[in-house]
Amino acid sequence: MLTREQFEDLDRTDPLASFRAEFELPEDVIYLDGNSLGPLPKSSKERARRVVEQEWGRDLIKSWNKAGWFEMGQRIGNKIAGLIGADQGEVIVCDNTSLNLFKVLSLALDMKADRRKILMEGSNFPTDNYVAQGLCKHLGYGHEVIFAEREQLIDAITEDVAVVSLVHVHYKTGQILDVKAIMEKARSVGALVVWDLAHSAGAVPVDLGDWKADFAVGCGYKYLNGGPGAPAFVYVAKRHQGRFRQPLDGWWSHKAPFDFTRDYEPAEDIWQMMTGTQPILSMSLLEEGVDLMARADMGMLREKSKRLGDMFIQLVEEKLDGCGFEVVSPRDAEVRGSQVSLTHDYGYPIMQALIERNIIGDFRAPDILRFGFAPLYVRYSDIWDTVEMLQDIMQKNLWNLPEYQAKAAVT
Amino acid sequence: MLTREQFEDLDRTDPLASFRAEFELPEDVIYLDGNSLGPLPKSSKERARRVVEQEWGRDLIKSWNKAGWFEMGQRIGNKIAGLIGADQGEVIVCDNTSLNLFKVLSLALDMKADRRKILMEGSNFPTDNYVAQGLCKHLGYGHEVIFAEREQLIDAITEDVAVVSLVHVHYKTGQILDVKAIMEKARSVGALVVWDLAHSAGAVPVDLGDWKADFAVGCGYKYLNGGPGAPAFVYVAKRHQGRFRQPLDGWWSHKAPFDFTRDYEPAEDIWQMMTGTQPILSMSLLEEGVDLMARADMGMLREKSKRLGDMFIQLVEEKLDGCGFEVVSPRDAEVRGSQVSLTHDYGYPIMQALIERNIIGDFRAPDILRFGFAPLYVRYSDIWDTVEMLQDIMQKNLWNLPEYQAKAAVT
Numbered sequence: 001m002l003t004r005e006q007f008e009d010l011d012r013t014d015p016l017a018s019f020r021a022e023f024e025l026p027e028d029v030i031y032l033d034g035n036s037l038g039p040l041p042k043s044s045k046e047r048a049r050r051v052v053e054q055e056w057g058r059d060l061i062k063s064w065n066k067a068g069w070f071e072m073g074q075r076i077g078n079k080i081a082g083l084i085g086a087d088q089g090e091v092i093v094c095d096n097t098s099l100n101l102f103k104v105l106s107l108a109l110d111m112k113a114d115r116r117k118i119l120m121e122g123s124n125f126p127t128d129n130y131v132a133q134g135l136c137k138h139l140g141y142g143h144e145v146i147f148a149e150r151e152q153l154i155d156a157i158t159e160d161v162a163v164v165s166l167v168h169v170h171y172k173t174g175q176i177l178d179v180k181a182i183m184e185k186a187r188s189v190g191a192l193v194v195w196d197l198a199h200s201a202g203a204v205p206v207d208l209g210d211w212k213a214d215f216a217v218g219c220g221y222k223y224l225n226g227g228p229g230a231p232a233f234v235y236v237a238k239r240h241q242g243r244f245r246q247p248l249d250g251w252w253s254h255k256a257p258f259d260f261t262r263d264y265e266p267a268e269d270i271w272q273m274m275t276g277t278q279p280i281l282s283m284s285l286l287e288e289g290v291d292l293m294a295r296a297d298m299g300m301l302r303e304k305s306k307r308l309g310d311m312f313i314q315l316v317e318e319k320l321d322g323c324g325f326e327v328v329s330p331r332d333a334e335v336r337g338s339q340v341s342l343t344h345d346y347g348y349p350i351m352q353a354l355i356e357r358n359i360i361g362d363f364r365a366p367d368i369l370r371f372g373f374a375p376l377y378v379r380y381s382d383i384w385d386t387v388e389m390l391q392d393i394m395q396k397n398l399w400n401l402p403e404y405q406a407k408a409a410v411t
Numbered sequence: 412m413l414t415r416e417q418f419e420d421l422d423r424t425d426p427l428a429s430f431r432a433e434f435e436l437p438e439d440v441i442y443l444d445g446n447s448l449g450p451l452p453k454s455s456k457e458r459a460r461r462v463v464e465q466e467w468g469r470d471l472i473k474s475w476n477k478a479g480w481f482e483m484g485q486r487i488g489n490k491i492a493g494l495i496g497a498d499q500g501e502v503i504v505c506d507n508t509s510l511n512l513f514k515v516l517s518l519a520l521d522m523k524a525d526r527r528k529i530l531m532e533g534s535n536f537p538t539d540n541y542v543a544q545g546l547c548k549h550l551g552y553g554h555e556v557i558f559a560e561r562e563q564l565i566d567a568i569t570e571d572v573a574v575v576s577l578v579h580v581h582y583k584t585g586q587i588l589d590v591k592a593i594m595e596k597a598r599s600v601g602a603l604v605v606w607d608l609a610h611s612a613g614a615v616p617v618d619l620g621d622w623k624a625d626f627a628v629g630c631g632y633k634y635l636n637g638g639p640g641a642p643a644f645v646y647v648a649k650r651h652q653g654r655f656r657q658p659l660d661g662w663w664s665h666k667a668p669f670d671f672t673r674d675y676e677p678a679e680d681i682w683q684m685m686t687g688t689q690p691i692l693s694m695s696l697l698e699e700g701v702d703l704m705a706r707a708d709m710g711m712l713r714e715k716s717k718r719l720g721d722m723f724i725q726l727v728e729e730k731l732d733g734c735g736f737e738v739v740s741p742r743d744a745e746v747r748g749s750q751v752s753l754t755h756d757y758g759y760p761i762m763q764a765l766i767e768r769n770i771i772g773d774f775r776a777p778d779i780l781r782f783g784f785a786p787l788y789v790r791y792s793d794i795w796d797t798v799e800m801l802q803d804i805m806q807k808n809l810w811n812l813p814e815y816q817a818k819a820a821v822t
Contacts, residue, residue, distance in 0.1 A: 024468040033472045040468035048692070052459045056639055057435040057451035061444045061771060069639060098661025098687030099510065106549065122673040127662035127687055130675040138517065138658035139550070147673070221688070228467055228480060228691035247549035248659075250509025251538035260776060262533040262558070264541040276509030276538055277632070280639035281459070282690035360472060365671065 002315060002384075010307075010380040015300055020377040022292055023225075030359040030382045035199060035339050035372030038225030044288040051284045069280045072287065073231070077270065079290045080224070080233050083298070084197065084216070085207030091235045092270045093286065094252075094278055097198060097219050100234035101131045101165070103246035103273055104215035107236070108163035108192045109135070109143065110244040115162035119191075121177075122147030124167040128196055132165060150177065154185050161191040168206070169199035169337035172368050174309075174329040176204060176337055179211055187212075198222060201233075202293045203338040203374070205302055208235055215240070223338065223374055224293055226286030234273045242268035250276035296376060304375035306333035308383055309340045312371065315387040316342065323394040328368065339372045346399060350390070353399040359386050413726060413795075421718075421791040427711055431788040433703055434636075441770045441793045446610055446750050446783030449636030455699040462695045480691045483698065484642070485681065490701045491635070491644050494709070495608065495627070496618030502646045503681045504697065505663075505689055508609060508630050511645035512542045512576070514657035514684055515626035518647070519574035519603045520546070520554065521655040526573035530602075532588075533558030535578040539607055543576060561588065565596050572602040579617070580610035580748035583779050585720075585740040587615060587748055590622055598623075609633060612644075613704045614749040614785070616713055619646055626651070634749065634785055635704055637697030645684045653679035661687035707787060715786035717744035719794055720751045723782065726798040727753065734805040739779065750783045757810060761801070764810040770797050 011017060024040040025031060031039055055063040064070050077091035084091070094100070105118065118132045129145060136143035148156035150170075157164055164186050169176050179195075186193045195216040200206050202223030208216055214237055220230030245266045251257045252274035255267045266272045310333055316325060326343045330336040344350055344367060351363040361371045371386065372378075393399050422428060435451040436442060442450055466474040475481050488502035495502070505511070516529065529543045540556060547554035559567035561581075568575055575597050580587050590606075597604045606627040611617050613634030619627055625648055631641030656677045662668045663685035666678045677683045721744055727736060737754045741747040755761055755778060762774040772782045782797065783789075804810050 026469055031471060037472045039471060040463065045463055045468065048459055048463045052451065052456055057456065058437055060442060060450060061448045061773065063639065095506070095510070096661070096687035099506070099659060102659055126671050126673060129673055130660050130662060130665060133675045134656070134658040134660035137656070228474070229688045231690060245545070245548070247545040248510060248513055249541050249545040250507070251541060254541060260537050262537060262540055264544045276507035277640045278507070279642060279690035279693035281696065282693045285692065362472065
């Protein structure tokens, strides 16, 4: 049987332990929802004050040059490149994940003009499906989105597929797709691949160069701790740049934006993925999150993340046996992202009861309780305390109160 | 001859004078570039601290509901609606102006499926041209952007034009287009109209309802003082909502985003113009700017704006006669936005010399000096001091220094 002392020992010897102090985490909260919204880095608090009060308030319009506002998307993109195995000039930060997916899918369809199919995993985060469906309908050339679930994916990658567009780590289960097998099969049939790294960047090893990836998109506000609605990033392999043109081409994507010429001429590098003016304040804070992440060793992060997940699963099995929970994340840490998901018929009220006790995970309909273990700031003892609290909630039926039943009824 | 006392008198009796104190304007700066980036409202400074430190830092993921993050785009949209003569539910804040233009142009082309032309004023801010050109190329059905300049616009609105897409106030000259004549001609030939209100919202009277407008887009960071790269707004007349579907349809535009269904179903109201997750911090500060603007009387704002412009022109003619400046903005204040532009062969070094003396206007190639007169915070005496300084710069040849020549050479 595990004991809290073992978890405390792991915290004491955790080589990443010092990172927790870099965040403004409330003392009384156990935060296991960094896979949805990462917490506030202390440096971001200072950066926000500087950007608002000094750069905007005092320096005004001059800050576009003086504070590097205009270049910031590429500067942060280059920093993210270092986290995901991309080269300098292959990543830029702008807009949101959905919009960036629209751009790279447009490029991919242009590159595969004789094919009409986009292959996706329909059960994954649906914004990707919606964007692909919107693009197909908009073009009106008979493009279609076809769906396959993980076991069937490889077989579904056939010679009529233009682009395989997949979320690398499943948002519900945390399962990691088999990149090598998918890339190989796609290459063998001449299909392109788009990777959505929303739940990967800063959480699991990603090496786009090694993968020989074509395109990728990803999120700034989850494991990169960029703040609510932080801009997203987009990756285009160098070999694909300058050949085709994404259609959301506002002035920031022009080869000479400040010439204000009447007609569009595309930038030939990663800037072609830009659109119009970017939300500078939100983008600035993403830089702090990325800088913080870049100081941590990805190997150590991954080791801790796997261990947090393994120990959580072990505790759930020891302490919540017979309570109706099922582990739906992979037990093999090698194919599990930085989260563990449980199902329970009363998942919603149970998660509500947990949140009211200041342990923050989240719920995804119909029955999934998600627990994110961001290794930069989650402690081993947090895992222990979470399962202890779950045990308490179940033993005392704390979730089964009239107020929760009412809430569950409307969910 | 005008005297500084006259300008000081006008400041003393200005019914809008108290608004200046609501901004964090540096004491030693005369800021005439609010048409590019509005200054920092004091309340935005406080709001930024609250959003970062309390809502993100302390309340974390709960703020999506508790702090109204998710609904914010529509809440601010409804406030902007009140400034531009739109109804509740016709305006939403999201993304940037270029992206919003892509959406409404897509809708307009779908609504006019038998037509292939988009008519624009090529000399105006080019991001609009680029987006329209990108859309046409992307669709690949022979759509094209055709250009006409203001005198020729009415004649160019013919029965083969699907949509007329115009910037209401010209970004270089400040000239206001004749909305009534354009709307009438467009209606008579069955064309739709998109208005870009980038230099209009908060600056000149706009009444989309009275105009019987179809679509509009606009900018948050100019006269609405939303901060650098604040999200933009988009207007869709109620009668056009729910009929067609804009293609950048991420999960926020789904009719039930939190159902996470596999397939897209469009929201039937203004939410269909949404894409994915929005930059909450940048968006929050826009709300402060809009709230501040909404407290001012638009009639008073317009009167002051016209008078500032008239007096600037009068002063330029009195004091800068023979210096090589030409007024390229309309002399008739009724058709002039909240700016006055001058041309000068050495416009760039002259503006640099002015900026180094803490009078901030801007320069637009090849030869335009722009002076924005945002009536919420620009004083009459600022106009006097600006022209005095220009006179000093010209008389003493302060712009004609080696350092400016070097800068001019690289422009």
